[in-house]
Every structure is written in structure tokens, then in C-alpha cells.
Amino acid sequence: MQGTLRKQIHGYQWMRVGSAETRFSIVVMLVSLSAMIYLAFRVYTQLPETELRPIYFIALYLVAAALYLNLGVWIHEQLHCLPFRGTVYEKRVRIMYQRKCVLALHGHYRVLGPLDYQILRRALLGPLGLVIGWLAVGWLGSFILPGWWFPIFATLAVVSALDMVHDFYWLTRARRIGKKGKYWDNGHELEVVWKE
DSSP states (O other), rough: OOEEEEEEHHHHHHHHOOOOOOHHHHHHHHHHHHHHHHHHHHHHHHSOOOOTHHHHHHHHHHHHHHHIIIIIIIHHHHHHEEEEETTTTTTGEEEEEEEETTTTEEEEESSSOOHHHHHHHHHTTTTTTHHHHHHHHHHTTTTTTTHHHHHHHHHHHHHHTTTTTTHHHHHHHHHHHHGGGGEEEEOOOOOEOOOO
């Protein structure tokens, strides 16, 4: 399901939130794509000016893609679930991973039972740690490694933020309800019940 569905049931408000609406996704994608094009240009100009420059460029991005599609996806889901550790929700969290193809990992988490707003918010924003982590590794490496190092890791940071588009969308919808609601996160859709 895409977008939101809202109903009133026996004096309670009920809302189901699916994947981000097209307009919301397009804005995030255009900003991300612009940043990635700029960073790709920076990577290319930092490579040695030889006839192998295009091959190095493609190889760097293939390695970066393999890194994100495996390690990055795994860390993304772990960071979603980190806020649940040490809480009453810890035993109700499930992470499911599957391979879409041999080289790409896909994952999502779900929580059995209702959540309060604060923990849902922390869980949805958890993967921002990965964005910050890529930028930190890129920045630290830039002191001793070639000039293409930081733009590659900045690209990974942009991809990580882009991977959060649905998380940001859910958060914008949940923020309107806040602490009044109880939230059910089944991994693909978010359900909310609250009383006005």
C-alpha cells in the first residue's frame, strides 16, 4: 500500500501508513540524485588521469554498491532495532533478511504488539547513525587516503539517507498524532490508533 488510509471506528481514529507517496519520494530522490551526481563528478576528477580512469571509476562504484547492499543493509536494520534493546519491546522485535539476488541483501524489521511514540520515533531515526558513520569514515580517511575516498563515502551516506525515505514518511505521519497514539509496526505498514 502507498500513502495513508484513515477511518473512524467506534469513537477512535485509525490510520494505516504504507510506503511514501510519490510526491514525497520524488522530492527526496531528486535531492539525493543531485548530490550523487555531484559526488560522482568529484570522484572522477580525483582519479589519476590515465586511460584506465573510467575503469577505476566503475570499479570503485561497484565495490561501494556491494558494500552498501550487504553490510549497509544489515547495519540499517540493526540500527532500527537498537532502541528496543533493554526495553520491554526487545523480545517482540523480529528482523527478516533475504537475498534478492546473490549480491544484494534485503531486510526489514517488525515489532509484535503496540509501541509508544517515543520508541517508534527513535527506531525510525536509528539508521541516521549509518549516514553519520559513512561520513565519519570518509572524513577520517580523507586525511591519509586519496581524494576520491571522501566523495565515495559521502555517496554511501546519501544512499543510506535515501534508503530511509519511507521511515521519514512514516515519521511525518506519526508526528501529527504523537503521544496520543498507539503504533503497530509490521515492517511494511504502520498502523496507528488514537482518540481525538
